[in-house]
Amino acid sequence: xxxxxxxxxxxxxxxxxxxxASIDVHTHMYLPKYMEVLKSRVDVPYVxxxxxxxxxxxxxxxxxxxxxxxxxxxxxxYYDVNSKLAYMDKHGIDISCISLANPWLDFIEGDAAxxxxxxxxxxxxxxxxxxxxxxxxxxxxxxxxxxxxxxxxERLKTLKHIKGVILGTPGAGHGLDHIGMxxxxxxxxxxxxxxxxxxxxxxxxxxxxxxxxxxxxxxxxPFETTVCVSRMIVTGALDHVPNLKLLVAHAxxxxxxxxxRLDSCVAHDYAIASNLQHSxxxxxxxxxxxxxxxxxTNLKGLIDHVGSDRIMFGTxxxxxxxxxxxxxxxxxxxIWPSTEKVYHTINDIDDNVLVQKILRENAKQIFDL
Amino acid sequence: xxxxxxxxxxxxxxxxxxxxASIDVHTHMYLPKYMEVLKSRVDVPYVxxxxxxxxxxxxxxxxxxxxxxxxxxxxxxYYDVNSKLAYMDKHGIDISCISLANPWLDFIEGDAAxxxxxxxxxxxxxxxxxxxxxxxxxxxxxxxxxxxxxxxxERLKTLKHIKGVILGTPGAGHGLDHIGMxxxxxxxxxxxxxxxxxxxxxxxxxxxxxxxxxxxxxxxxPFETTVCVSRMIVTGALDHVPNLKLLVAHAxxxxxxxxxRLDSCVAHDYAIASNLQHSxxxxxxxxxxxxxxxxxTNLKGLIDHVGSDRIMFGTxxxxxxxxxxxxxxxxxxxIWPSTEKVYHTINDIDDNVLVQKILRENAKQIFDL
Numbered sequence: 001x002x003x004x005x006x007x008x009x010x011x012x013x014x015x016x017x018x019x020x021a022s023i024d025v026h027t028h029m030y031l032p033k034y035m036e037v038l039k040s041r042v043d044v045p046y047v048x049x050x051x052x053x054x055x056x057x058x059x060x061x062x063x064x065x066x067x068x069x070x071x072x073x074x075x076x077x078y079y080d081v082n083s084k085l086a087y088m089d090k091h092g093i094d095i096s097c098i099s100l101a102n103p104w105l106d107f108i109e110g111d112a113a114x115x116x117x118x119x120x121x122x123x124x125x126x127x128x129x130x131x132x133x134x135x136x137x138x139x140x141x142x143x144x145x146x147x148x149x150x151x152x153x154e155r156l157k158t159l160k161h162i163k164g165v166i167l168g169t170p171g172a173g174h175g176l177d178h179i180g181m182x183x184x185x186x187x188x189x190x191x192x193x194x195x196x197x198x199x200x201x202x203x204x205x206x207x208x209x210x211x212x213x214x215x216x217x218x219x220x221x222p223f224e225t226t227v228c229v230s231r232m233i234v235t236g237a238l239d240h241v242p243n244l245k246l247l248v249a250h251a252x253x254x255x256x257x258x259x260x261r262l263d264s265c266v267a268h269d270y271a272i273a274s275n276l277q278h279s280x281x282x283x284x285x286x287x288x289x290x291x292x293x294x295x296x297t298n299l300k301g302l303i304d305h306v307g308s309d310r311i312m313f314g315t316x317x318x319x320x321x322x323x324x325x326x327x328x329x330x331x332x333x334x335i336w337p338s339t340e341k342v343y344h345t346i347n348d349i350d351d352n353v354l355v356q357k358i359l360r361e362n363a364k365q366i367f368d369l
Numbered sequence: 370x371x372x373x374x375x376x377x378x379x380x381x382x383x384x385x386x387x388x389x390a391s392i393d394v395h396t397h398m399y400l401p402k403y404m405e406v407l408k409s410r411v412d413v414p415y416v417x418x419x420x421x422x423x424x425x426x427x428x429x430x431x432x433x434x435x436x437x438x439x440x441x442x443x444x445x446x447y448y449d450v451n452s453k454l455a456y457m458d459k460h461g462i463d464i465s466c467i468s469l470a471n472p473w474l475d476f477i478e479g480d481a482a483x484x485x486x487x488x489x490x491x492x493x494x495x496x497x498x499x500x501x502x503x504x505x506x507x508x509x510x511x512x513x514x515x516x517x518x519x520x521x522x523e524r525l526k527t528l529k530h531i532k533g534v535i536l537g538t539p540g541a542g543h544g545l546d547h548i549g550m551x552x553x554x555x556x557x558x559x560x561x562x563x564x565x566x567x568x569x570x571x572x573x574x575x576x577x578x579x580x581x582x583x584x585x586x587x588x589x590x591p592f593e594t595t596v597c598v599s600r601m602i603v604t605g606a607l608d609h610v611p612n613l614k615l616l617v618a619h620a621x622x623x624x625x626x627x628x629x630r631l632d633s634c635v636a637h638d639y640a641i642a643s644n645l646q647h648s649x650x651x652x653x654x655x656x657x658x659x660x661x662x663x664x665x666t667n668l669k670g671l672i673d674h675v676g677s678d679r680i681m682f683g684t685x686x687x688x689x690x691x692x693x694x695x696x697x698x699x700x701x702x703x704i705w706p707s708t709e710k711v712y713h714t715i716n717d718i719d720d721n722v723l724v725q726k727i728l729r730e731n732a733k734q735i736f737d738l
Binding site for chain 1: 544572573576579580581582583584586587588591592595596599600603604619620621622623624625626627628629630631632633634635636637638639640641642662663664666667669670673674689690692706707710714
């Protein structure tokens with residue numbers, strides 16, 4: 001198992017009060033093995049030197065764009081654990097549950113995927129072990145290889161810092177609700193693991209081509225998550241795994257706005273309604289959510305929809321870096337407005353017990369820390 | 370101008386207290402001329418006798434579906450003004466602002482569209498004139514014919530019961546934000562008309578094929594509206610028509626859930642942000658909304674996002690009819706749970722002044738009644 005040098009965890013700086021000693025459940029890294037894979041590729045996703053700059057190209061069709069520069073510069077905030085820890089210290093984050101960034105191993109078939117997943121998850125476990133309790137992990141599955149997924153899940157039981165798995169919405173390619181995913185979901189449920197459900201492909205992408213990444217990320221991502229969650233509800237997939245713990249990225253995506261409508265549409269569709277054990281909003285109340293709403297109104301609304309026990313602080317780091325960073329400023333030591341915004345929306349809640357639950361207490365309880 | 374017989378408006382039954390004398394800004398009809406057009410067609414949209422039943426087939430690809438019966442039965446609640454008035458009486462609706470149901474004239478090109486639009490709008494005006502103040506109208510535009518739109522808008526000035534126009538998200542085919550729509554939007558703004566922005570085509574339709582209409586309507590519709598509104602914001606289209614009144618169907622669709630994220634994504638995209646006069650949430654605060662959220666939490670959230678002056682009661686009648694209607698019961702004299710749900714979410718607001726604003730006072734003010 002590879003070890004990754006961590007140099008500043010003994011005396012982490014705490015710039016913020018204990019009120020901000022938060023646990024971040026939505027934070028990504030490109031682990032060393034993943035960087036190696038991405039650098040070896042010619043198709044999206046890949047990492048390549050373009051105009052003397054290492055650039056990460058991950059989004060579907062992103063290499064064909066003409067309206068913006070291709071991809072984004074990939075600095076050490078994407079792959080260096082010390083950069084992650086510096087960011088955590090700067091922003092009062094006590095513990096981060098690291099997940100590989102999208103698109104994970106969605107593009108790798110066969111045995112290769114299993115070997116890479118093992119290496120990635122061992123790297124993640126090793127990094128967490130070295131972190132003096134600062135890091136936990138969501139593992140990566142070789143999703144295109146059904147039996148390998150089951151084997152890797154079994155193997156993950158030996159990796160003590162792994163608290164769940166991150167999965168994209170397609171699963172093996174036909175959606176998480178597809179029957180081919182059923183025994184994988186059942187095994188995850190049985191292990192009491194969390195699935196961190198995260199978008200990558202976007203929905204409605206034909207409408208975003210001339211707006212840079214703004215609408216792809218602002219709409220396409222949450223639409224994709226919303227479709228996946230809704231399909232898992234209305235197809236009855238969740239009835240097969242009633243205790244599955246599903247962490248829905250980006251504060252439930254568009255589910256909060258549309259849950260009343262989904263309830264109504266299902267109630268007006270006998271074929272769907274008669275096949276379900278509960279109304280959609282009841283399934284939603286069983287799920288888990290990060291607090292990345294960037295809106296105090298919506299965070300409060302989410303609490304109103306699902307209660308206060310299932311929402312946990314998150315940052316989406318290293319995405320949405322400071323937009324106004326001076327050229328020579330180090331992104332790892334800067335204050336990130338996107339992270340600050342999450343704190344502000346949480347701290348705006350007029351109930352300190354609730355604030356503490358979302359910042360850290362819920363995660364402690366849910367992940368048994 | 371055709372007259373349409375109305376037989377029960379002299380002494381409308383008022384089953385509900387004055388508290389429920391509401392004004393419905395989201396209610397549809399298939400006007401006689403439109404039924405004639407639909408019956409003459411072989412491609413979607415059409416009305417056709419299938420298994421001895423008149424059925425309406427309007428949604429894209431709906432005629433190719435295999436999982437549900439094709440389309441839906443089209444009874445008099447879709448086209449008969451007396452049925453509409455009976456429904457209004459039953460549900461304490463004082464005034465309805467009638468709009469043609471989707472997909473309007475999106476599928477008709479050239480001169481034919483202009484003639485049909487004139488006939489439809491004259492029918493609508495005639496129906497409203499006969500209604501003793503019970504009915505107002507949103508007119509239909511021949512959207513595929515640019516100059517005809519401008520001419521019809523000019524002509525609409527003589528139709529006193531018309532309060533705006535209903536438009537689908539594609540406009541003439543390339544989106545409402547397309548430069549080809551700019552002088553049409555400017556003329557609508559100049560006339561102080563409302564645009565009732567309504568979905569029809571869905572976004573993400575490739576994901577809904579095996580779930581009947583439930584996900585198409587619950588997700589595809591609001592996604593489509595959300596894309597249109599977001600594109601009008603981020604492309605700067607709204608900066609050209611700062612006083613345009615845009616009524617966003619279905620309680621703002623997914624905009625409320627995603628507005629914080631859209632603000633953040635735009636703020637992190639210099640090319641987009643530097644091109645806009647305001648943040649996305651500021652544009653949202655200028656828009657108008659129906660109250661069809663089917664969720665008290667979301668209705669309160671919408672008020673929190675945009676204030677209480679721009680939200681108006683709506684029903685979406687005659688869609689979402691009572692799902693449990695006995696075979697011999699008349700849908701026009703039944704209580705509609707979908708309508709009741711809208712009332713309940715409004716009446717749940719713990720402020721009677723606010724309740725009255727949403728039920729009727731806002732509409733009175735906005736439409737100068």
